[in-house]
Amino acid sequence: MGDTNRIKDILKNVMKPSRYTGGEFNEETMKEGDVINYALAFPDTYEVGMSHLGMKILYHLLNGMPNVNCERAFAPQDDMAEELRKHDMPLFSLETYRSLRDFDFIGFSLQYEMCMTTVLHMLSLSDIPFWREDRGTDDPIIMAGGSVTVNPIPYNKIFDMFVIGEAEEVLPELMDLYDTDRNREAFLKAAAQVEGVYVPSVHGKDARIRRLYVKDMDKAFFPDKFIVPFTEAIFDRAAVEVMRGCPRGCRFCQAGMIYRPVRQKNVSTLYDQAEKLIASTGYNEISLSSLSTTDYMGCEKLVNDLYDRFASEKTTVNLPSLRIDAFSMKLAKKLQTTRTIALTFAPEAGSQRMRDVINKNITEDEIMATLSEAFASGYNKIKLYFMIGLPYETDEDVLDICRLLKKIYYSYSTAAQKGKPLMLSASVACFVPKPHTPFEFFPQDSAEEFKRKIRLLLDGVPKKIKLSYHEPDLSIIEGAFARGDERLNDVIVSAYNKGCIFDSWTDHFDAGKWEEAFKDCGLTISEFAERRFGYDESLPWDIIDIGVSKAFLVKEAEKAERAETTPNCFEKCSACGISEKDGKCRFEIQD
Amino acid sequence: MRYRINYRKIASAIYISHLDIQRAFQRAFHRADLPLEYTMGFNPHEKMSYSPPLPLFVSSDDEYIDLDLAGDESAKEIYDRLRPQMPKGLVLNGVTKLLPTEKPLSKTFKWADYEFTLKVDDPTGAALETKEYYEDDDRPLTTTKRTKTNKNAVVDIRPLTCEFDARESEGSLIIRSFLNMSNESLLNPLTFLKALQENIPSLKDAKTEKIHKIKAYR
Numbered sequence: 036m037g038d039t040n041r042i043k044d045i046l047k048n049v050m051k052p053s054r055y056t057g058g059e060f061n062e063e064t065m066k067e068g069d070v071i072n073y074a075l076a077f078p079d080t081y082e083v084g085m086s087h088l089g090m091k092i093l094y095h096l097l098n099g100m101p102n103v104n105c106e107r108a109f110a111p112q113d114d115m116a117e118e119l120r121k122h123d124m125p126l127f128s129l130e131t132y133r134s135l136r137d138f139d140f141i142g143f144s145l146q147y148e149m150c151m152t153t154v155l156h157m158l159s160l161s162d163i164p165f166w167r168e169d170r171g172t173d174d175p176i177i178m179a180g181g182s183v184t185v186n187p188i189p190y191n192k193i194f195d196m197f198v199i200g201e202a203e204e205v206l207p208e209l210m211d212l213y214d215t216d217r218n219r220e221a222f223l224k225a226a227a228q229v230e231g232v233y234v235p236s237v238h239g240k241d242a243r244i245r246r247l248y249v250k251d252m253d254k255a256f257f258p259d260k261f262i263v264p265f266t267e268a269i270f271d272r273a274a275v276e277v278m279r280g281c282p283r284g285c286r287f288c289q290a291g292m293i294y295r296p297v298r299q300k301n302v303s304t305l306y307d308q309a310e311k312l313i314a315s316t317g318y319n320e321i322s323l324s325s326l327s328t329t330d331y332m333g334c335e336k337l338v339n340d341l342y343d344r345f346a347s348e349k350t351t352v353n354l355p356s357l358r359i360d361a362f363s364m365k366l367a368k369k370l371q372t373t374r375t376i377a378l379t380f381a382p383e384a385g386s387q388r389m390r391d392v393i394n395k396n397i398t399e400d401e402i403m404a405t406l407s408e409a410f411a412s413g414y415n416k417i418k419l420y421f422m423i424g425l426p427y428e429t430d431e432d433v434l435d436i437c438r439l440l441k442k443i444y445y446s447y448s449t450a451a452q453k454g455k456p457l458m459l460s461a462s463v464a465c466f467v468p469k470p471h472t473p474f475e476f477f478p479q480d481s482a483e484e485f486k487r488k489i490r491l492l493l494d495g496v497p498k499k500i501k502l503s504y505h506e507p508d509l510s511i512i513e514g515a516f517a518r519g520d521e522r523l524n525d526v527i528v529s530a531y532n533k534g535c536i537f538d539s540w541t542d543h544f545d546a547g548k549w550e551e552a553f554k555d556c557g558l559t560i561s562e563f564a565e566r567r568f569g570y571d572e573s574l575p576w577d578i579i580d581i582g583v584s585k586a587f588l589v590k591e592a593e594k595a596e597r598a599e600t601t602p603n604c605f606e607k608c609s610a611c612g613i614s615e616k617d618g619k620c621r622f623e624i625q626d
Numbered sequence: 627m628r629y630r631i632n633y634r635k636i637a638s639a640i641y642i643s644h645l646d647i648q649r650a651f652q653r654a655f656h657r658a659d660l661p662l663e664y665t666m667g668f669n670p671h672e673k674m675s676y677s678p679p680l681p682l683f684v685s686s687d688d689e690y691i692d693l694d695l696a697g698d699e700s701a702k703e704i705y706d707r708l709r710p711q712m713p714k715g716l717v718l719n720g721v722t723k724l725l726p727t728e729k730p731l732s733k734t735f736k737w738a739d740y741e742f743t744l745k746v747d748d749p750t751g752a753a754l755e756t757k758e759y760y761e762d763d764d765r766p767l768t769t770t771k772r773t774k775t776n777k778n779a780v781v782d783i784r785p786l787t788c789e790f791d792a793r794e795s796e797g798s799l800i801i802r803s804f805l806n807m808s809n810e811s812l813l814n815p816l817t818f819l820k821a822l823q824e825n826i827p828s829l830k831d832a833k834t835e836k837i838h839k840i841k842a843y844r
């Protein structure tokens with residue numbers, strides 16, 4: 036137990052103190068005795084971390100082990116960090132207020148590249164050396180997992196070990212392995228032999244680490260309770276995971292490649308899990324989570340079953356990701372009693388050619404039909420997502436986003452919709468080429484080029500359409516790291532030392548400091564972000580065997596150049612490489 | 627049927643804001659599977675009302691929530707179902723069934739008995755000075771507070787308090803007082819403390835250790 040009296044003192048000086056106290060309903064009770072202490076660390080605020088489904092799964096999974104206590108730690112907000120420093124107190128866990136230093140493991144969940152300075156911030160507040168080489172017997176083992184680690188190389192001098200892929204597959208085994216003699220060095224050596232584990236101090240450049248994934252989602256561990264935060268988290272609801280992976284194969288999308296194959300749960304499993312979660316949390320919202328929930332084969336049955344079961348209790352069901360098609364509209368109409376919330380869709384590109392380049396299998400006719408159906412049903416708030424800077428993009432393609440937006444805007448008749456004006460907004464992201472996707476070979480646009488294209492959009496879209504866009508200066512750094520190599524380890528530490536932290540929050544992000552950090556290491560952002568790799572060139576992240584073959588990625592990249600599409604996995608298998616290793620991909624679900 | 631839930635807010639629950647307490651109770655009611663009644667309209671919500679909000683960092687042994695339920699279960703039944711669903715630090719004292727003639731919570735309580743634990747250099751001396759000061763009606767005990775219409779409204783806390791006492795205990799200064807709890811002239815314990823500290827010299831640099839509401843009186 037940490038020093039609770041001193042903690043009490045500093046909690047009086049911070050905003051929303053209940054974020055730091057733990058004690059929420061369904062928090063796990065810590066076991067007595069000499070167990071392994073594992074700190075599950077999320078390098079962002081409590082509100083963000085507590086919304087992450089993976090954290091919930093691992094937390095309850097590890098605490099279910101007889102020999103492990105798993106506690107939570109999040110990045111403190113600036114006011115709290117200042118108080119900790121002022122009182123010379125370490126960052127502490129939520130369950131027992133213990134310093135992170137005193138744990139056997141700190142496992143960081145890395146969900147976006149720009150969280151790394153916050154990782155260092157948490158280590159610094161815990162008085163733990165940044166470099167793995169500087170850590171010794173008394174230091175915790177610093178682990179990383181999460182989608183960022185499909186290219187672990189830019190961070191391999193910081194973390195002691197990486198778990199690549201779905202960590203629930205191997206964490207219990209690793210804990211038992213550590214339990215044999217609880218020796219840091221011996222454990223790291225032994226762990227390097229475990230599938231899916233990358234240990235930089237052991238593995239050389241030509242190691243091949245196979246990504247781990249759950250084979251049978253119905254049998255996979257899923258908690259029957261979630262911790263219920265006192266303060267409002269970003270997502271405060273009972274999320275059930277209907278499937279992992281996505282059948283679509285959009286060429287820019289990393290999740291669509293690195294979570295292959297699609298693995299679906301049975302409707303009855305999900306119904307059961309939703310029921311248990313609602314009973315144990317008291318939430319009044321069920322979210323059917325996945326990369327593309329309306330593609331889940333049991334979607335309609337599940338939605339109907341849950342709706343019938345819960346409507347009378349005022350518990351709502353929602354689908355976080357809607358495709359632009361008639362089926363999605365039908366479900367949305369059933370689930371949403373009010374039409375006041377915004378419908379969001381992602382056409383991603385304005386021109387048909389561009390949508391074919393990225394393999395977003397959707398036509399303009401489908402987009403228009405879906406929206407006219409939405410208008411007719413009374414929706415008047417629409418949000419659309421687009422991307423600029425994609426491979427083979429021309430200015431014409433960018434301007435086509437304006438054309439499409441105008442076409443949608445003028446297809447709406449205020450008079451016909453009882454005087455309700457249309458509120459149309461578009462959010463434009465800067466494309467970031469990601470490793471293990473068909474676009475991993477392609478250079479990213481420069482910040483200037485992105486800004487020029489954003490200008491084109493701003494000039495081409497009437498003011499009545501609300502246009503927002505991602506910060507190009509941030510996107511190019513994300514791009515540099517996504518496809519980066521070992522040299523970037525130094526850049527992160529340098530950026531942190533200059534004061535970078537919470538970089539994914541626009542109020543904290545400081546492009547100038549990052550530029551300096553690259554410069555201090557003798558590097559530039561653009562040499563990483565704008566790099567083109569040959570199809571046969573060896574890539575920093577080749578060390579990770581994601582399951583999808585390089586040959587498939589190259590074939591997809593070549594098809595992109597010809598604007599040729601590839602059918603989704605449910606229609607026709609494209610032999611991406613996953614099936615060769617694990618037999619035929621099976622998508623059928625029983626009930 | 628309307629039920630009155632009496633609870634304590636203690637330990638780490640003092641860090642939970644009033645709004646978050648409301649949500650925590652809503653969730654607990656759902657978990658307990660109580661037959662909730664909802665308001666009409668687009669955004670139906672549970673029919674419930676609360677005793678006046680307690681500021682952050684203030685603990686209490688005597689807080690209330692009124693809740694409407696369909697059906698006519700015994701108060702004991704409601705208590706038994708709700709008790710295991712309460713988060714840490716929110717502890718049920720009891721549940722009672724209300725008669726239809728019962729006044730709403732906002733009109734029920736007149737006074738709240740508060741205890742303040744303060745750290746000062748000389749607690750015995752400070753206790754004496756504080757008592758003398760309070761009992762001398764000619765010496766001012768006013769401060770400013772933010773109201774809906776006025777950012778710096780002046781309040782005189784003397785008429786809003788009674789049963790005032792100050793003493794030393796275990797090296798700390800203990801101030802005990804009834805504070806007005808009626809809807810119209812509710813005295814926030816932090817405003818009370820601010821008034822004392824702004825007017826009584828030996829309290830100027832006092833450090834607040836604990837503010838605790840002992841009981842609410844009708």
Ligand code: SF4
Nearest residue numbers: 604608609611614620
């Ligand atoms: S093997 Fe075929 S069906 Fe399976 S993920 Fe790859 S492309 Fe899809």
